[in-house]
Amino acid sequence: MSSALPTTLPALVADAARRFGARPAITDGDTRLTYAELDQWRRRSARACMAAGIAHGDRIAIWAPNVHEWILAAIGAQSVGAVLVPLNTRLKGPEAAYILRASGAKALFTVDEFLGVNYPELLKDEALPSLALTVCLRGEAAGTMPWSDFLDGADAIDESQQLACETAITGDDVLDILFTSGTTGNPKGVITLHAQNIRTFAEWSGTVGLREDDNYLIINPFFHSFGYKAGWLAAMIRGAHILPVLSFDLNAVVAQIERDRITMIPGPPTIYQSLLAYPQRDAFDLSSLRLAVTGAAPVPVKLVEDMREVLGFEVVVTAYGLTESCGVVTLCRAEDSPERISHSSGRAMNGVEVKLVDANGETVPAGTEGEIWCRGFNVMQGYLDNPEETAKAVTGEGWLKTGDVGVMDEDGYVRITDRIKDMFIVGGFNCYPAEIENALCSKPGVARAAVIGVPDERLGEVARAYIVAAPEASISAEEIVAWSRQNMANYKVPRTAVIVDELPMNAGGKVLKGQLRERAAREMA
Structure with missing residues (x-):
């Protein structure tokens, strides 16, 4: 190269x-x-x-x-x-x-x-x-x-x-x-910009070890930075062979791994768990598999071990990033142990600084929880036509406030522990309660809405809505879910809804999401 x-x-x-x-x-x-x-x-x-x-x-x-x-x-x-x-x-x-x-x-x-x-x-x-x-x-x-x-x-x-x-x-x-x-x-x-994206994914592809002889099965959607930038853009940088997947079908994917000698498969942990659980897996030759890059959800140590020992991947790495960072902030390295890959999202990409800070923006010691900030060539230019939100997200010194909470160890490896902005992840897609609540409140008969993420065996988390009906309005939980399916992307749709007389709020009128999560845990138990 x-x-x-x-x-x-x-x-x-x-x-x-x-x-x-x-x-x-x-x-x-x-x-x-x-x-x-x-x-x-x-x-x-x-x-x-x-x-x-x-x-x-x-x-x-x-x-x-x-x-x-x-x-x-x-x-x-x-x-x-x-x-x-x-x-x-x-x-x-x-x-x-x-x-x-x-x-x-x-x-x-x-x-x-x-x-x-x-x-x-x-x-x-x-x-x-x-x-x-x-x-x-x-x-x-x-x-x-x-x-x-x-x-x-x-x-x-x-x-x-x-x-x-x-x-x-x-x-x-x-x-x-x-x-x-x-x-x-x-x-x-x-x-x-052009240059910052090319540099970001030159660094990403070099760190994970993407090569020109790789047959890269791109399962992640092109509309997402994982399928577009870490997908076909990274492949073009390295000269890898791009094989797009129209929609994920496990039978077709397993057959294609054998037929096209697929070496690289990226995706959330569920992709690899599905391959491991596939009943006819031994009937196919999957020996070409070499490189796996995962993230967007916790990765158990056993999964990393099985990906290496059972599926035969030489390299398994995890990464962390957000759209505002061109998609990458931290990366594991090929030589990292299964424990490190499982328990962290890697350390800063070359040329990028990462620090964890307290509520005052002061750096916290290693092993202490703090908000993740990053600075470098990968940080966005800003939000389109939105200088106020840009100023909230990027400091005058160029630090991007990610809104994610984590812990950094002495070697600079970051473990994500929480999300300041109430975001939850549904099958690899980021969901923001405020956006879903906004949509729900546009439905006639809804006075207020509060949305939280609740555990789901298949998707990791899904939305649950708490709804206050408008005066004299009559709405049902089933109606809320059905309306959401008509008006929202499927991953945002609340799988369950609860009609309540009022929402728990503090003195400033802010909904106490912690109380709703406790209530949901009781109700779902």
Whole structure:
């Protein structure tokens, strides 16, 4: 690998084409692209963007599952200096529309249908004043342009124009805006740049040991930094072979590990637990497995040992990060013991500082609980159009306040112990009570809502809602859950609801979530 990587996405892909040429870049069903071919498609996608009027600084959104067209649309738009805005495939229409409006997205790349959901149909009644173009990456949908027709537009643009466009991009240009849920109720757009993302995932991929001979099965969704940045972006940096998974099916995954000699699988612990518990596992050759990167939930020591001894992984590492840090703050190292990998989320990524502080922002001693702060090249530029929240999150000295509580040992390894912001994790997805409460309070008949996370055997945690009905309104717990399923992404939906006369509050009117958790424990027992 060259000592100095390019600092922009288009230059990175062009450099990968020079370095890896005929090596496989992407295999997606019958579509197989080498790195040289990937760069050719990137340039064609970029010219198509130019023909469609997409220019430097425009925001383009992608609302689609893991398909190779997702990558081609992204790197094409990023090659003209446009800014990528990924949308979670589980969002409902109003949630997606909010992000499209907040980002001012000029174009949307989507699919006609995925898992029974018609994305263009979900947006048909939404006001989207900035959206000028919707492209259907796969299938056909009313009011959209087929991907093939979009690409045909490239013929109207001269290659020299496209090259001039991409060479004008610098490492300090915005690469993407990923929207993250927040405690204020509405998602916030996290702004990050070309150079900082490339450096972050050069460090990440080098530390975990991703190699050019790896066959990388990307199960994590592309709309998330784990599937996008630690996924296909990291693969392009290292020259690894990208194999996207449309939707997780254990039978198909096990067969693909054998068929495609998969070496790298990332994901939450449940992925590996499923492989270990698979009844027919011994009927398949899984000996190619080499590298596993996990996180987003506690990892038992026994799981790390079994991943190495039973599944045959040479390297198992855990990591910690957040959208505001380009996705990475700390990493375990390949040589770390199973106990260290289980009991920590690693130590600071090279070039990044991490400290734990008390309520006054003073550093606490090793072994003492504190809020995790980080500083370095990976810290976001700020929240889109939200200087107040940016100032709350990043200090004048450049420290990002993560809102997570942990303990750091003498060697700098961090163990996450709590979450200041009441966040809980449902099957690997971050859930913020304030956002769910905001949505619930928009339902007629709901006066107040309080949401907490409660244990769930399959997903780790799920939402439980406590609802105060409006005067003279009649609502049921079943109605609350059913309404939530219609109006929220599935992972946010409260699995249970309780109708109460009042919520426990302190003198300042703040809901006492601790009392609700105690009550939930009693009720569920």
